Amino acid sequence: MGKIKIILADDHQILLDGLSSILELQEDICVAGIYTNGLAMYADIKNTMPCIALVDINMPGLNGHELTLKIKKEFPEIKVIALSMFDDITHIMQLIKAGASGYLFKNTNNDELLKAIRAVADGGTWFSAGVTDKVAAFIKAEKSRQYDPVAPALTGRELEILKLVAMEYSNAKIADSLFISERTVETHRKNMLRKTNHKNMVGLLKYAFDNHLL
Amino acid sequence: MGKIKIILADDHQILLDGLSSILELQEDICVAGIYTNGLAMYADIKNTMPCIALVDINMPGLNGHELTLKIKKEFPEIKVIALSMFDDITHIMQLIKAGASGYLFKNTNNDELLKAIRAVADGGTWFSAGVTDKVAAFIKAEKSRQYDPVAPALTGRELEILKLVAMEYSNAKIADSLFISERTVETHRKNMLRKTNHKNMVGLLKYAFDNHLL
DNA sequence: TAAAAAATACCTTTTACGGGGTATTTTAAT
DNA sequence: ATTAAAATACCCCGTAAAAGGTATTTTTTA
Structure with a gap:
């Protein structure tokens, strides 16, 4: 050989x-x-x-x-x-x-x-x-992150906020747009990150797009 | 009537x-x-x-x-x-x-x-x-943001960094992964935002996906 | 070979975000 | 009618990111 x-x-x-x-x-x-x-x-x-x-x-x-x-x-x-x-x-x-x-x-x-x-x-x-x-x-x-049917869905309000995040709105601007407090926006974001086990909005948005939530 | x-x-x-x-x-x-x-x-x-x-x-x-x-x-x-x-x-x-x-x-x-x-x-x-x-x-x-052939492309290194951002890596972690300084990562991110006229990584990533850069 | 571009690295300041909670009210579900 | 979930709002803190620059070295291009 x-x-x-x-x-x-x-x-x-x-x-x-x-x-x-x-x-x-x-x-x-x-x-x-x-x-x-x-x-x-x-x-x-x-x-x-x-x-x-x-x-x-x-x-x-x-x-x-x-x-x-x-x-x-x-x-x-x-x-x-x-x-x-x-x-x-x-x-x-x-x-x-x-x-x-x-x-x-x-x-x-x-x-x-x-x-x-x-x-x-x-x-x-x-x-x-x-x-x-x-x-x-x-x-x-990856498998546990991709389409996860067991993961709790995001609520209507959360998705609404996420859409604005995707449009590069700051928390303050989101608050203005939705006529709610900036604190409320912060809490919604925090809740979404916790629910989906993400570190930041980047990962969360990817998750939302991957799961056809947005 | x-x-x-x-x-x-x-x-x-x-x-x-x-x-x-x-x-x-x-x-x-x-x-x-x-x-x-x-x-x-x-x-x-x-x-x-x-x-x-x-x-x-x-x-x-x-x-x-x-x-x-x-x-x-x-x-x-x-x-x-x-x-x-x-x-x-x-x-x-x-x-x-x-x-x-x-x-x-x-x-x-x-x-x-x-x-x-x-x-x-x-x-x-x-x-x-x-x-x-x-x-x-x-x-x-939207039209000016969607696929923009005139917009300068991102360099290989910039895209490399953007991929890690998409994976929710912090600047520090990106620096460790690529064996470069965190400051360098910061500069690359800054440059990408400036080049593409985005406010944050969320918008930039959307731009990258929309333009098939990632 | 020279010029341009990319990559690297640093500095300072400000702002925004993430993370830790709690609490009340409103709405939806049972 | 009651309970659960959603939505709202607040507090504090620390850190990360964004924004403003400059500068040098390496690599690529012409």
Whole structure:
């Protein structure tokens, strides 16, 4: 069986050097290209046609997400492992949706790194422990946040206020519009946030639109 | 030509008495029903089958908007004139969309009231001066706010931040997620608001969704 | 290579919002 | 008629956000 051909992209040369030195020691892995930015990797990828592209997600120019999208679109058979400082769910979901087969943190130890590369080369996936936890929690939260038939509906007055919030009215202006006290508006807002378990009007409005309340 | 048959709904008896006494003096108008709430008017409307329903929009139980929707759905030929303390564009648009042929303020003088009733009975519409001004301004603002191809797009970083805002992240949390300073987040938010002429994140997010930026 | 744009970061002040409650009146439901 | 829910209004406090700027560095564009 041939060696696992891998290419690397990261804007930090030191990290590239470190990665490269680790990987070159492996009998079954060969590093076919090293790039300090996404554009360079993308420009050269049809020449290297690697099995795996290991990409830092935070690069200037073409970032890891954009690079992954492009790679998977043109070369779906090339697998991508994202490398990140972030443990933020937004980036994780973004890269997974873009088709990454793996997501590792930059502080991943060498052993896990190698395991991940081999698993992905073998057709599998590898996400750091924290990543899978976050994804599970995120999906769970999303499901409980999307259309929730059990959640108490908002009252007519609450929705009326929410519509004005959506129109960027301040509490004072809402109060003027509805001929009620600003305190009353504050209480309605507070009640809506509490009812729907949201932190702010942004989230609440999204909830209202998602549930066709507005 | 027959008299204009009209029915009235308002939760303030005094106002009903006043309206009724004015209208009964007119040779061409007859008051066929007087109700202190929307439900009562709705329940009786097929018995009265008036030409015009004059309805206060702020009533308990069935408010003027809901009442108008029901009336126009079941009896599209019955015309509705909304009567309101509000000069708020939300209610105005709401009632117009519900099919009201007129929108008057409660401080409208008798002369205008009669003119409105006659115009509407004649198949026309009648909106108080302030109403038409507000509607025009509102539509103009909406048009300039909806998909605006000339408006500068938001940058990649700005959109990244906006996505996190949409997820109810605080500035601090956004900063942590993106490994940048909270001040930087503040500046990006400020810049986006300024670019798109919005007052707050709520409006900006709506703009972003409307323009398919998110 | 130079210019422009984007990204970053900081400062101050003001305003608005969120979070913690309680209480009374009005309206709706039973 | 009674109870429950909704609507109203108030209080206090702390923090977040918005608004007003400026400045430097990095990246992108021409």
